[in-house]
Amino acid sequence: MEMDDFSWDDIEPCEISSAGTSGVEICNIQYSDEYKLVMGYLIKLMSLKEYSERALILTDQVIKLVPAHYTIWQYRFDIIKFLKKDILKELEWCERVALENQKNYQIWHYRQLLIELYINNNGKFKPEFEYPLIDTMIGEDNKNYHVWAYRKWLVEKFNLYADQREIFFINEMLTKDIRNNSAWNHRFFIFFNNNNKEITKNLIKQEIEFTKNAIDLAPQNPSPWNYLLGIYENEKFNLNLKDLEPFLLKYSNIEEELNDGKIEPLIISTFSLEILAKIYQLNNLSEKSIKIYNLLADKYDPIRKNYWHYKRDNLISI
Amino acid sequence: MAAEEELKLAKEKHVGYVVELDNKRDQYEYWLTEHLRLNGTYWGLMSVVLLKTPDALDKEGIIRFVMECKHNDGGFGPFPRHDAHLHSTLSAIQILKILNSLDLLTTDEINKTVNFITSLQLPDGSFHGDRFGEVDTRFVYTAINCLKLLDKLSIKVIDKAVEFISKCQNFDGGFGNCPGGESHAAMIFVCVATLAICNRLDIIDKPTLVQWLSERQVTNGGLNGRPEKLPDVCYSWWVLSSLSILNEAQLIDFEKLKNFIYKAQDTINGGIADREGNEVDVFHTYFGLAGLSLMGFDNLLPIDPIYALPTHLTTQYHQN
Numbered sequence: 001m002e003m004d005d006f007s008w009d010d011i012e013p014c015e016i017s018s019a020g021t022s023g024v025e026i027c028n029i030q031y032s033d034e035y036k037l038v039m040g041y042l043i044k045l046m047s048l049k050e051y052s053e054r055a056l057i058l059t060d061q062v063i064k065l066v067p068a069h070y071t072i073w074q075y076r077f078d079i080i081k082f083l084k085k086d087i088l089k090e091l092e093w094c095e096r097v098a099l100e101n102q103k104n105y106q107i108w109h110y111r112q113l114l115i116e117l118y119i120n121n122n123g124k125f126k127p128e129f130e131y132p133l134i135d136t137m138i139g140e141d142n143k144n145y146h147v148w149a150y151r152k153w154l155v156e157k158f159n160l161y162a163d164q165r166e167i168f169f170i171n172e173m174l175t176k177d178i179r180n181n182s183a184w185n186h187r188f189f190i191f192f193n194n195n196n197k198e199i200t201k202n203l204i205k206q207e208i209e210f211t212k213n214a215i216d217l218a219p220q221n222p223s224p225w226n227y228l229l230g231i232y233e234n235e236k237f238n239l240n241l242k243d244l245e246p247f248l249l250k251y252s253n254i255e256e257e258l259n260d261g262k263i264e265p266l267i268i269s270t271f272s273l274e275i276l277a278k279i280y281q282l283n284n285l286s287e288k289s290i291k292i293y294n295l296l297a298d299k300y301d302p303i304r305k306n307y308w309h310y311k312r313d314n315l316i317s318i
Numbered sequence: 319m320a321a322e323e324e325l326k327l328a329k330e331k332h333v334g335y336v337v338e339l340d341n342k343r344d345q346y347e348y349w350l351t352e353h354l355r356l357n358g359t360y361w362g363l364m365s366v367v368l369l370k371t372p373d374a375l376d377k378e379g380i381i382r383f384v385m386e387c388k389h390n391d392g393g394f395g396p397f398p399r400h401d402a403h404l405h406s407t408l409s410a411i412q413i414l415k416i417l418n419s420l421d422l423l424t425t426d427e428i429n430k431t432v433n434f435i436t437s438l439q440l441p442d443g444s445f446h447g448d449r450f451g452e453v454d455t456r457f458v459y460t461a462i463n464c465l466k467l468l469d470k471l472s473i474k475v476i477d478k479a480v481e482f483i484s485k486c487q488n489f490d491g492g493f494g495n496c497p498g499g500e501s502h503a504a505m506i507f508v509c510v511a512t513l514a515i516c517n518r519l520d521i522i523d524k525p526t527l528v529q530w531l532s533e534r535q536v537t538n539g540g541l542n543g544r545p546e547k548l549p550d551v552c553y554s555w556w557v558l559s560s561l562s563i564l565n566e567a568q569l570i571d572f573e574k575l576k577n578f579i580y581k582a583q584d585t586i587n588g589g590i591a592d593r594e595g596n597e598v599d600v601f602h603t604y605f606g607l608a609g610l611s612l613m614g615f616d617n618l619l620p621i622d623p624i625y626a627l628p629t630h631l632t633t634q635y636h637q638n
Binding site for chain 1 (some may be wrong): 400409451452495499530535545574
């Protein structure tokens with residue numbers, strides 16, 4: 001339906017200027033005619049609190065012109081509720097808007113509102129309904145913060161921790177891009193969030209293996225290292241960081257460097273070096289840690305030399 | 319491309335750029351960003367203030383505009399006829415504070431604003447941004463900062479807010495937009511700054527967070543917001559302010575970051591972009607200048623990393 005399908009004779013549209021109500025020209029801007037027309041009527045209807053089909057059409061037009069105008073989203077939601085519109089159809093409308101404008105992040109909160117309203121009225125909602133849209137949006141931008149936050153909300157709302165489809169999804173995402181930090185964060189969330197009642201020793205072991213394999217694919221990828229440390233340093237899991245030493249030596253063996261300095265040490269991961277320094281410190285081998293921090297500052301990660309000197313100097317002062 | 323020794327801050331150009339913003343003829347883009355207008359006014363004003371040319375903008379006009387955005391419920395919208403929102407409410411209060419005009423609000427009006435803010439806090443300590451209902455750690459910061467500036471921050475609000483923030487701390491030491499949300503430098507800033515205002519920096523896993531923040535600096539000197547993302551001038555603020563609050567800003571290589579910001583300038587028409595070669599905007603202009611101010615370069619006005627205001631306006635909050 002369009003604006004022309006309705007009669008507008010009964011109302012006077014508001015004047016759209018930059019000035020608000022005082023009439024003083026503060027911001028000197030010129031609006032296009034279409035925007036002025038549509039917004040003029042919409043503002044008038046909002047002020048009259050009219051929740052009607054013609055108001056609904058206007059919100060659709062304005063949202064397509066200025067997608068981030070959240071006041072209009074709120075008004076549309078009020079209309080949807082008042083007119084008792086079909087929420088599943090509204091979710092479809094929202095999906096079309098999302099696909100037309102990838103940067104529009106209002107839609108995610110709007111979908112949450114719609115789904116919660118649906119559950120309130122009808123009882124059950126299938127979260128799978130949301131997967132195609134999420135897949136498409138993530139396909140466009142695989143690190144879109146809002147989409148991942150939305151997926152997380154779905155997991156919480158529908159208790160999808162360690163759900164098979166969720167696991168399949170996250171494995172797919174990491175296969176496509178092992179460096180996707182958002183995906184790693186989501187993985188940690190679905191497996192190790194406090195709300196997951198199935199955190200077993202087997203799961204922990206499985207995840208450590210998974211992470212080590214990921215590191216082997218790309219040893220200088222920060223996310224799996226953070227993930228690994230997130231597991232090892234979680235007090236509830238009762239693991240010992242020192243157990244990682246053999247694994248770390250595969251990516252950062254400084255022994256030759258320390259012994260005679262003639263053989264080039266094997267350093268293919270600064271993250272592994274960093275953890276090794278931590279372990280040496282725990283084993284009271286601080287001179288080795290200091291050596292590592294100097295190597296990192298001077299050679300392997302010089303952009304962070306201030307940080308490496310800071311870590312080194314903390315050890316020296318002990 | 320200029321050699322690094324030749325790079326410098328094109329101060330007058332940036333002042334000119336900000337002043338020209340209101341005269342921009344690109345109308346579609348201008349009202350596409352109506353929902354950010356009050357925030358944009360704050361970014362523009364802070365830019366000229368940091369550049370020590372506060373009189374470059376029409377202060378009276380700005381104050382009038384701020385008041386146009388005020389609602390009867392005490393909240394401020396980003397533009398006339400836009401719903402009141404916490405984010406624009408903070409910008410409004412910050413602008414009035416900068417322009418020494420908070421006293422334009424009556425006691426009654428301030429109480430309404432306080433009420434607007436506190437009414438948006440949920441039982442778990444988080445805040446809605448507005449009646450649309452979105453929840454996000456950014457809104458906690460805007461609420462807490464605003465209440466502090468209005469001298470109306472209560473223990474009850476603090477305790478609940480801190481409780482919520484602590485749930486947003488992640489396995490990698492960072493903070494997200496809500497519990498379990500991916501660690502992101504902007505969210506880390508709002509959480510760390512909130513904790514600083516509430517005097518609860520103690521709940522932070524400082525070594526892990528500092529490590530995560532220091533990892534944001536990439537080889538070209540710029541800072542990114544999350545692992546494996548491109549560096550962006552705005553993180554010169556989000557990352558550096560967080561580290562400054564933790565007293566560890568010096569872990570960043572200032573020279574390299576400075577040059578990254580310099581290269582993102584448009585030295586002909588003014589303004590700073592997210593990175594070299596891209597289009598400038600007022601958002602990145604402000605954050606680039608804020609980053610340079612934090613690092614002590616270019617004789618800019620010092621900025622408070624917690625309140626994002628000139629330090630001479632916030633000394634009273636650091637008394638203890």
